Amino acid sequence: MPGNAPHIPSEAAMYEPIVVRSGAHTWCFRCERGQEGILLKEFARLARDPREPFDWFDAAMATHELARLRARTPAHAIQTPVHIPHPLSEEMQP
Numbered sequence: 206m207p208g209n210a211p212h213i214p215s216e217a218a219m220y221e222p223i224v225v226r227s228g229a230h231t232w233c234f235r236c237e238r239g240q241e242g243i244l245l246k247e248f249a250r251l252a253r254d255p256r257e258p259f260d261w262f263d264a265a266m267a268t269h270e271l272a273r274l275r276a277r278t279p280a281h282a283i284q285t286p287v288h289i290p291h292p293l294s295e296e297m298q299p
Contacts, residue, residue: 220278223270230258234267238278241271 223234232251236244248267251259 220271220274223267223274225259225263225267225270227258227260227263232259232263232267234271241275244271 218237220236220238225232225234234244234247245268248259248264251257252261252264
């Protein structure tokens with residue numbers, strides 16, 4: 206049914222992948238333009254989790270790369286404005 210079909214963004218709506226390598230671990234993140242806040246919350250969630258080898262330095266590097274990609278994106282291509290909360294703010298708490 207068309208109403209239940211998953212949303213599949215076009216390549217033009219997606220940012221390039223953000224790859225973070227730390228030791229033997231590699232993470233690859235990608236999001237649709239306008240969904241950056243969701244990705245930032247995921248960076249913070251991973252960095253807070255002591256079971257994950259993804260730390261706050263990795264989160265900072267990934268956030269910097271996302272900001273770089275966003276800066277290269279024309280304003281008309283971004284669907285919605287993004288509020289980027291500080292990683293330690295109450296907004297980022299589980």
